[in-house]
Amino acid sequence: MMRRPPSWVLPLLLLSSAAISGCLSMPESTRSASDVQMPLTDIGQTAVANNRFALDMYAQLASKDENLFFSPWSLNSALAMTSEGARGRTADEMHSVLHFSGNDSARRQAFSALDLRINANNSGYILSTANALWADRAFPLLGEYADLVNSYYHAKAVNVDFKGHPDDARKTINSWVEQRTAGKIKGLIPPGYVDSLTCLVLTNAIYFNGTWVKEFDRSLTRDEDFFTGEGKAVKVPMMRQLDEGSYFNYLETGDMQMLQMPYQGENLSLVILLPREQDIVPLERSLTVERLAQWRDGLQLRRVDVYIPKFKINANYFLAENFTNLGMPTAFTEMADFSGISPGRELFISEVIHQAYVDVNEEGTEAAAATAVCVAESASPLPEEKVMEFRADHPFLFLIQDRVTGCILFLGKVNDPGKG
Numbered sequence: 420m421m422r423r424p425p426s427w428v429l430p431l432l433l434l435s436s437a438a439i440s441g442c443l444s445m446p447e448s449t450r451s452a453s454d455v456q457m458p459l460t461d462i463g464q465t466a467v468a469n470n471r472f473a474l475d476m477y478a479q480l481a482s483k484d485e486n487l488f489f490s491p492w493s494l495n496s497a498l499a500m501t502s503e504g505a506r507g508r509t510a511d512e513m514h515s516v517l518h519f520s521g522n523d524s525a526r527r528q529a530f531s532a533l534d535l536r537i538n539a540n541n542s543g544y545i546l547s548t549a550n551a552l553w554a555d556r557a558f559p560l561l562g563e564y565a566d567l568v569n570s571y572y573h574a575k576a577v578n579v580d581f582k583g584h585p586d587d588a589r590k591t592i593n594s595w596v597e598q599r600t601a602g603k604i605k606g607l608i609p610p611g612y613v614d615s616l617t618c619l620v621l622t623n624a625i626y627f628n629g630t631w632v633k634e635f636d637r638s639l640t641r642d643e644d645f646f647t648g649e650g651k652a653v654k655v656p657m658m659r660q661l662d663e664g665s666y667f668n669y670l671e672t673g674d675m676q677m678l679q680m681p682y683q684g685e686n687l688s689l690v691i692l693l694p695r696e697q698d699i700v701p702l703e704r705s706l707t708v709e710r711l712a713q714w715r716d717g718l719q720l721r722r723v724d725v726y727i728p729k730f731k732i733n734a735n736y737f738l739a740e741n742f743t744n745l746g747m748p749t750a751f752t753e754m755a756d757f758s759g760i761s762p763g764r765e766l767f768i769s770e771v772i773h774q775a776y777v778d779v780n781e782e783g784t785e786a787a788a789a790t791a792v793c794v795a796e797s798a799s800p801l802p803e804e805k806v807m808e809f810r811a812d813h814p815f816l817f818l819i820q821d822r823v824t825g826c827i828l829f830l831g832k833v834n835d836p837g838k839g
Contacts, residue, residue: 462536465529466826468518469495470708473818473827475516479741481703484648486838488732488775488831490788492537496550496623497790498742499530500572501768504564504760505750512747527571533826534573543684544629544783546828549599550574553592553620555581560619564760574621581617589613592620596789599624603776603787612770612793619760619794625828627819629682630783635660635727637781645728646697646813647835655836657812658781660725667725668718669807675702677714678723678809682783686823689784690715691727691809692816699814699832706816715825726810730836731778738771753797765797777831779817786819786829 473491480487495517502513513519519526537548552568554560556578565576579588589608596607604624613620635658643657660667668679674695681688692714694702739751749755755767775788811833819829 461525461529462533463824464521465526465533466821466824467708468520470711470825470827471518472516473830474706474708474711475745476738476741477706477830477832478703479744480736481832484834486730486732486734486832486834488734488777488829489736489773490625490775490786490790490829492548492826492828493623493625493775493788493790494738494771494773496534496548496572497621497792498771500550500552500568500574500621500623501750501757501792501794503567503572504561504757506756506758508754509747509749509756512749516742516745516747527567531571531573533824536824537821537826537828541684541686544627544682544687546625546627546629546687547599548623548625551595551622552576553579553588553622555579555588555618557582558618559761559764561759561761581613582615585613585615585617586610588617588620592622592791596622596624596791600626600776600787600789601628601785603785604774604789607774607789608772608791608793612772614795616795616798617769617793618764618766618796621792621794622790624789625787627687627784627786627828629684629687632681632683632685633660633664634783635781640729640781643726644812645836648697648699648814650697653835653837655728655730658725658727658729660723663722665723665725666720667723669721669723669809670714670717670719671807672714674705676807676809677718678725679715679718680725681822686821687819687828688822689779690818690820691811693809693811694813694815697813699816699834702816703832712825721807723807723809726808726812727779728811728833728836729780730833731839732776732831732833733839734773734775734831736773738773739768742771757794760794766794767797769793769795775829775831777829784819788829 505513550572551574554576568574581588597605639659640656642654644652645655670677676693678691679688750768757766770793772791777786814834816832818827820827
């Protein structure tokens with residue numbers, strides 16, 4: 420007996436096919452630098468660079484016994500803006516860590532085009548990202564730098580009083596972040612992280628709220644065992660998709676299973692990578708951008724019984740040491756060269772602060788993240804088929820990505836769903 424996929428599957432496949440074969444037409448905008456027809460392949464190169472950075476940072480943050488969640492796109496956006504003012508060795512290191520290559524003008528236009536794609540209106544979900552510069556009112560921000568960041572990163576410069584009232588400035592920035600993330604990211608910059616030596620803070624905020632194309636039935640959610648990375652069994656609410664309409668893009672190998680669950684609007688999806696064994700470390704070590712793309716290409720629409728825990732993660736990171744370890748130490752020292760931001764000033768990055776939130780439940784997913792790069796001045800210088808089972812009852816990776824470009828917007832790991 421032949422089983423037919425549910426009615427929502429065919430439009431989804433047609434949409435993906437049409438998007439991949441075409442070019443991205445930019446939305447109407449007053450931003451002259453972005454008013455171009457940008458081939459999807461150029462945007463795809465920017466997405467690949469973002470994904471390489473995403474996996475590099477994941478390796479820095481991963482701990483066997485902790486949950487993890489961050490937005491590589493948020494970090495990328497804030498650091499990319501900062502890098503536009505870097506020169507010499509400082510710029511080389513930052514470009515290497517962010518995997519920037521090729522012509523600067525083409526890279527900027529592709530970055531701007533992808534940012535506009537992310538912010539394009541979609542009736543199925545809410546997704547927005549915003550950038551801003553916060554400069555001390557007495558700080559001589561180079562006009563050429565401010566114009567470039569506004570043109571390509573859509574970030575306007577706002578004057579605050581770091582010198583006289585640093586804590587008021589901090590609260591102003593935190594309020595902006597909270598507003599841009601629907602109240603999910605609060606107090607991004609803690610007290611004491613900006614002071615009278617702070618000249619400039621560059622921020623990005625990203626917010627996502629989407630419902631599943633096929634929602635989970637709340638009445639089917641049951642408490643079940645989840646086996647943590649330490650092998651401990653903890654009771655968690657496990658969501659279920661078990662009916663005849665449970666068709667999802669699915670891939671399995673000898674070592675892992677991959678499941679893609681689309682959100683309404685069908686441009687974004689949640690992707691889960693579930694190792695066969697409880698130990699997630701071998702999967703983490705094998706993860707590369709190329710392997711992710713290969714697995715993504717191998718996804719096939721299958722009938723799958725799905726078991727996924729409900730979970731929330733709140734994460735907060737101070738990343739100066741992590742970026743130093745990735746290969747851009749100079750930016751955090753008094754040897755830094757940010758003369759492209761303000762000539763003749765001894766500027767360096769004092770800290771990169773990142774906060775992220777995610778809530779995965781029966782209706783869908785809400786996620787938010789924000790980044791602050793604090794710049795200071797030196798005080799002295801279809802056939803009948805087997806029904807697959809996807810039971811995420813042990814640690815797994817997950818990411819939220821653009822279905823067409825593959826750009827990873829959020830990336831994380833669930834080691835213990837019971838921990839927030």
